[in-house]
Amino acid sequence: MHLLTDIEQPLVEVLASMEIAGVRVDVKALADYSLKLTEHMNELDQECHNLAGQPFNTASPAQVGEILFDKLKLDEKAKKTKSGQYSTTEEILLKLQDRHPLVGKILELRGIRKLLSTYVNALPALINPTTGRIHTTYNQTVTATGRLSSTNPNLQNIPVRSDDGKEIRRAFIPATGNVFFSADYSQIELRLVADFSHDETMMQAFAHGDDIHAITAAKIYHQDLASVTPDQRRKAKTANFGILYGISAFGLAGRLNIPRGEAKMLIDGYFNTFPQVRQYIDRSVAQAKEKGYVTTLYGRRRMLPDINSRNAVVRQFSERNAVNAPIQGTAADVIKIAMIAIYRQFKQEGLQSRMILQVHDELNFDVVPGELEQVQKIVVSEMEKAYQGKVKLTASHATATNWLDAH
DNA sequence: AACCTCACG
DNA sequence: ACGTACGTGAGGTTC
Numbered sequence: 001m002h003l004l005t006d007i008e009q010p011l012v013e014v015l016a017s018m019e020i021a022g023v024r025v026d027v028k029a030l031a032d033y034s035l036k037l038t039e040h041m042n043e044l045d046q047e048c049h050n051l052a053g054q055p056f057n058t059a060s061p062a063q064v065g066e067i068l069f070d071k072l073k074l075d076e077k078a079k080k081t082k083s084g085q086y087s088t089t090e091e092i093l094l095k096l097q098d099r100h101p102l103v104g105k106i107l108e109l110r111g112i113r114k115l116l117s118t119y120v121n122a123l124p125a126l127i128n129p130t131t132g133r134i135h136t137t138y139n140q141t142v143t144a145t146g147r148l149s150s151t152n153p154n155l156q157n158i159p160v161r162s163d164d165g166k167e168i169r170r171a172f173i174p175a176t177g178n179v180f181f182s183a184d185y186s187q188i189e190l191r192l193v194a195d196f197s198h199d200e201t202m203m204q205a206f207a208h209g210d211d212i213h214a215i216t217a218a219k220i221y222h223q224d225l226a227s228v229t230p231d232q233r234r235k236a237k238t239a240n241f242g243i244l245y246g247i248s249a250f251g252l253a254g255r256l257n258i259p260r261g262e263a264k265m266l267i268d269g270y271f272n273t274f275p276q277v278r279q280y281i282d283r284s285v286a287q288a289k290e291k292g293y294v295t296t297l298y299g300r301r302r303m304l305p306d307i308n309s310r311n312a313v314v315r316q317f318s319e320r321n322a323v324n325a326p327i328q329g330t331a332a333d334v335i336k337i338a339m340i341a342i343y344r345q346f347k348q349e350g351l352q353s354r355m356i357l358q359v360h361d362e363l364n365f366d367v368v369p370g371e372l373e374q375v376q377k378i379v380v381s382e383m384e385k386a387y388q389g390k391v392k393l394t395a396s397h398a399t400a401t402n403w404l405d406a407h
Numbered sequence: 408a409a410c411c412t413c414a415c416g
Numbered sequence: 417a418c419g420t421a422c423g424t425g426a427g428g429t430t431c
Binding site: 057059060061062063114117118122142143144145147149150151152153154156157244245246247248249250252255312313316317320321323324325327328332360 | 418419420421422423424425426427428429430
Binding site for chain 2: 422424425427428431
């Protein structure tokens with residue numbers, strides 16, 4: 001069993017080596033994409049002014065709110081933020097999309113502006129002129145759970161979900177002549193829940209190597225796996241994530257956009273299916289209330305001073321933290337153990353390939369082609385060896401010419 | 408510097 | 417009756 005000190009101290013050197021190695025980006029591709037996106041953004045900006053019947057700053061949430069709610073009256077009881085202005089988040093705008101063509105344009109514009117300002121235009125400026133690469137800083141002492149964070153730039157939130165976002169991730173490339181290798185844990189947090197709770201049903205699902213969200217749906221809805229609909233699977237998947245975050249019927253209902261009653265039935269069905277998961281969650285909260293903190297498998301503590309607060313809102317927030325922190329934190333510990341083992345093994349075998357990026361459950365490498373087989377073997381086996389519980393961890397991997405396609 | 412919004416796991 | 421998913425970092429607006 002590892003001690004926390006066997007992780008944190010050696011990791012300092014590992015992180016330093018990753019920062020020094022850095023990552024290469026295709027500047028030409030980003031520059032071309034910047035031109036294209038900027039043109040599109042300017043068109044959208046003009047269209048927004050036309051649709052609003054007046055010029056306004058589309059980048060100002062306050063002005064967007066005034067146009068949508070004061071001028072166009074799209075929602076009589078529009079939600080306000082705590083500072084008193086209209087809230088215009090993506091979630092709210094999506095629900096108003098059918099009421100006026102301006103709403104969709106604002107959403108489209110915001111998406112493009114975000115990618116341009118935060119990534120496409122910002123990243124080239126952070127290329128080190130000496131190395132020609134981007135060198136992030138990994139912080140080991142920032143998060144409450146034991147995760148790393150990444151700053152200047154943050155390389156743990158590079159876009160991947162939208163089509164435009166994918167183009168940005170595609171611009172992350174290996175050194176000339178090298179290949180990009182990526183490996184990530186499959187469902188690490190849910191697997192830890194299965195192991196911590198010893199829930200028979202969940203452990204079996206993972207042992208069988210099945211689609212965990214589909215299995216969950218089949219059990220909750222009492223159906224055959226084959227007859228699970230995409231919508232049932234989606235709901236089960238959201239419920240699974242909810243468990244990791246300390247679920248509530250209200251929160252789940254909001255996420256799924258379903259009535260609270262249905263959310264409650266979903267949760268009841270979930271805990272009927274996985275009874276030991278509920279017991280595990282209860283144990284986490286009980287431990288927090290008794291000791292004032294919770295711990296990861298390796299002893300990392302999260303202090304929870306508000307766990308016995310008389311203020312229900314404050315207390316329940318702590319209770320969700322009590323559930324989430326051991327799960328998220330143990331996953332963080334596990335990948336750190338793997339990173340140290342991989343670093344040492346690379347060194348021992350004299351490899352020139354480099355570990356360059358960590359994104360919570362994923363590791364990325366700039367690999368000399370002749371070393372690919374060795375790298376693959378070391379990375380996957382050390383990631384899977386890093387945690388030896390009843391439920392095994394698995395790591396999937398891929399090799400490509402860029403970060404996007406290495407998934 | 409606070410606030411809002413949104414990118415990721 | 418209350419307000420509710422967990423963890424981050426960064427850019428733009430506003431004051």
